[in-house]
Amino acid sequence: MPTFHIELFEGRTLEQKRQFVEAITKATCDSLGVEPNSVDIILTDVKRENWATGGRLWSEPQA
Structure with a gap:
């Protein structure tokens, strides 16, 4: 049984995740x-x- 653990920035819609x-x-x-x-x-x-x-935190401006 393959199991995937995926971390992503919050903010995706339910439809995008689907x-x-x-x-x-x-x-x-x-x-x-x-x-x-x-x-x-x-x-x-x-x-x-x-x-x-x-x-560098992603919440800070990226150079």
Whole structure:
């Protein structure tokens, strides 16, 4: 049973998330030969103030 844990910035709509998980599920089924009901996807919305890249918070202006 493939399980995906995906973290992304908050702010996506329910429809965007729905399309995203449908696409991931389809790609997983096509490439691994599994049934859709065996694919688990956990989406975690993260505030930009709680994510940093290169020592800089995403809530701060990027250079």
